[in-house]
Amino acid sequence: MIYTCTMAPSVDYTTYLASFQVGGLNRANAVNYYPGGKGINVSRVLQQFNIPSTALGFVGGFTGKFITQKLQEEGIKTDFIQTKETTRINVKVKAEEATELNGPTPFISEKQQRELLKKISQFNKHDWLILAGSIPSTISSAFLEEIAKTCKQLGVRLIVDTSGQPLRQLMTTTPYFVKPNEHELGDLFNKKITSVDEAIYFGKQLVENGIQHVIVSLGAKGAIYLTDDCIAVADPVQGEVINTVGAGDSMVAAFIEQMTAEASKVDAFRYAVAAGSATAFSNDLCDRQLVEKLAQDVSVHIYTDRK
Amino acid sequence: MIYTCTMAPSVDYTTYLASFQVGGLNRANAVNYYPGGKGINVSRVLQQFNIPSTALGFVGGFTGKFITQKLQEEGIKTDFIQTKETTRINVKVKAEEATELNGPTPFISEKQQRELLKKISQFNKHDWLILAGSIPSTISSAFLEEIAKTCKQLGVRLIVDTSGQPLRQLMTTTPYFVKPNEHELGDLFNKKITSVDEAIYFGKQLVENGIQHVIVSLGAKGAIYLTDDCIAVADPVQGEVINTVGAGDSMVAAFIEQMTAEASKVDAFRYAVAAGSATAFSNDLCDRQLVEKLAQDVSVHIYTDRK
Numbered sequence: 001m002i003y004t005c006t007m008a009p010s011v012d013y014t015t016y017l018a019s020f021q022v023g024g025l026n027r028a029n030a031v032n033y034y035p036g037g038k039g040i041n042v043s044r045v046l047q048q049f050n051i052p053s054t055a056l057g058f059v060g061g062f063t064g065k066f067i068t069q070k071l072q073e074e075g076i077k078t079d080f081i082q083t084k085e086t087t088r089i090n091v092k093v094k095a096e097e098a099t100e101l102n103g104p105t106p107f108i109s110e111k112q113q114r115e116l117l118k119k120i121s122q123f124n125k126h127d128w129l130i131l132a133g134s135i136p137s138t139i140s141s142a143f144l145e146e147i148a149k150t151c152k153q154l155g156v157r158l159i160v161d162t163s164g165q166p167l168r169q170l171m172t173t174t175p176y177f178v179k180p181n182e183h184e185l186g187d188l189f190n191k192k193i194t195s196v197d198e199a200i201y202f203g204k205q206l207v208e209n210g211i212q213h214v215i216v217s218l219g220a221k222g223a224i225y226l227t228d229d230c231i232a233v234a235d236p237v238q239g240e241v242i243n244t245v246g247a248g249d250s251m252v253a254a255f256i257e258q259m260t261a262e263a264s265k266v267d268a269f270r271y272a273v274a275a276g277s278a279t280a281f282s283n284d285l286c287d288r289q290l291v292e293k294l295a296q297d298v299s300v301h302i303y304t305d306r307k
Numbered sequence: 308m309i310y311t312c313t314m315a316p317s318v319d320y321t322t323y324l325a326s327f328q329v330g331g332l333n334r335a336n337a338v339n340y341y342p343g344g345k346g347i348n349v350s351r352v353l354q355q356f357n358i359p360s361t362a363l364g365f366v367g368g369f370t371g372k373f374i375t376q377k378l379q380e381e382g383i384k385t386d387f388i389q390t391k392e393t394t395r396i397n398v399k400v401k402a403e404e405a406t407e408l409n410g411p412t413p414f415i416s417e418k419q420q421r422e423l424l425k426k427i428s429q430f431n432k433h434d435w436l437i438l439a440g441s442i443p444s445t446i447s448s449a450f451l452e453e454i455a456k457t458c459k460q461l462g463v464r465l466i467v468d469t470s471g472q473p474l475r476q477l478m479t480t481t482p483y484f485v486k487p488n489e490h491e492l493g494d495l496f497n498k499k500i501t502s503v504d505e506a507i508y509f510g511k512q513l514v515e516n517g518i519q520h521v522i523v524s525l526g527a528k529g530a531i532y533l534t535d536d537c538i539a540v541a542d543p544v545q546g547e548v549i550n551t552v553g554a555g556d557s558m559v560a561a562f563i564e565q566m567t568a569e570a571s572k573v574d575a576f577r578y579a580v581a582a583g584s585a586t587a588f589s590n591d592l593c594d595r596q597l598v599e600k601l602a603q604d605v606s607v608h609i610y611t612d613r614k
Contacts, residue, residue: 015410017408023405026406026409028411062372089396093408101335
């Protein structure tokens with residue numbers, strides 16, 4: 001089974017207007033609402049590929065109910081822990097410039113952390129756990145380490161896609177697969193990464209530390225994939241970028257989909273790059289057809305030893 | 308029975324942050340959620356005075372459910388008609404400057420308009436209908452006139468608190484009570500009202516046209532009350548203005564409360580001014596205690612004939 005875990009989900013409320021005036025009363029021409037959060041995005045893209053997953057994490061209030069209901073309507077299983085707080089709304093204003101206004105992440109009590117850990121301790125060998133998105137500040141580093149330890153003991157494949165201190169923390173536990181972007185990778189080493197070669201250099205260090213699969217997304221520069229026996233570099237896919245929200249999550253989902261289908265690692269990477277691009281070229285997350293179309297165009301260069 | 312009707316309610320989502328950057332990712336320090344809309348505000352303030360009311364109007368989706376549930380939790384009856392569209396979220400950003408971002412008003416079909424009219428046609432003599440807040444553009448002027456005609460035939464006291472073309476339309480039907488602010492009153496006569504005397508001049512014309520009670524709220528200049536046998540002017544109440552949302556609605560609610568308690572018209576006006584001020588001095592809508600305290604300080608000057 002594949003489990004995704006989003007500790008601080010959101011209702012993503014996108015509003016479209018011609019012009020946005022600070023200090024004034026603005027009226028949106030159109031709006032839409034999506035269940036948001038990186039783990040949730042992974043579940044939604046997996047569902048596009050007809051791969052079942054269960055969404056875990058913490059939700060509360062009317063917005064939490066919306067997220068739960070929307071996922072279930074899409075056919076995704078949910079097993080959220082309820083918070084007292086109302087799940088945040090993240091507002092995305094699309095006007096001359098794109099502006100984001102995110103709500104506060106929830107308070108997660110010790111008891112609620114235990115509850116999540118209990119669920120994880122019941123996972124089976126070869127299950128997947130994708131821990132993705134921002135980690136609320138009330139979640140202790142000890143708790144994150146305990147999740148990683150539990151996964152290792154059970155043989156659960158842990159995938160980590162977060163940032164900041166929690167990413168740093170979780171990297172030391174050598175998860176199965178990580179997908180930092182160039183900034184997140186740079187943050188891990190207190191460096192600013194500006195080239196593909198630099199990304200390869202630091203990505204290799206993660207592999208040497210014991211992480212089995214590393215994808216580094218490089219935005220307009222493409223992506224790289226590193227494992228103990230190969231380095232692959234994908235050129236960027238040409239197309240009009242509409243929306244970068246969820247592009248990285250689509251890469252994670254597509255990579256898992258291919259791995260569970262026992263595709264080669266390099267094909268899984270190719271598919272991941274196609275899915276990331278497909279989402280970037282769409283209003284919402286990618287659909288399968290576009291991913292399959294783009295996968296044919298992804299150009300991947302493979303090196304067995306590149307410094 | 309007292310009915311309030313809000314055609315285009317909202318979830319009012321207030322976010323507090325130190326600084327708001329257009330084009331960036333902003334993180335709110337704190338947020339809150341209220342059921343919003345003028346008719347809904349009137350019901351909520353009436354409930355503060357322990358006066359039962361039923362909230363009518365149109366709601367849909369997860370935000371519509373939130374509004375319904377919140378009102379019911381506060382003890383207010385609801386009898387909303389369901390829309391296909393999700394009830395809008397109005398974002399209020401509190402930073403260096405206050406910025407508002409309102410969602411689109413709902414599409415109300417002919418059938419849904421009929422449904423509301425059917426409810427109104429079952430009201431009893433001496434019931435109150437407070438039609439307050441913005442009117443979606445899909446609502447026809449014929450429909451508004453039919454509401455007014457139905458109220459008149461049944462002996463239902465119609466109170467109107469809206470703006471623009473719908474207010475203009477409804478004024479011609481001589482409702483029982485109206486509460487324009489100085490701008491709305493000016494709009495009715497294509498004039499800019501700048502003084503208390505001008506407000507009195509135009510307010511009297513509404514009374515002469517057959518409207519029994521007219522309150523014109525003048526913000527920092529106080530308020531005036533006009534009826535066929537008196538003109539009353541209230542000085543502004545001193546205090547720190549925190550929030551002007553719902554101040555006018557609080558005036559309407561307090562006025563009705565006093566009228567149903569058979570207070571004198573002038574005392575009802577005094578109480579209305581106190582309630583408007585109490586809301587302006589509070590984070591949410593006023594509470595009864597503050598209204599009663601301020602009512603003692605409201606200074607009202609009465610004229611039987613002032614030009």
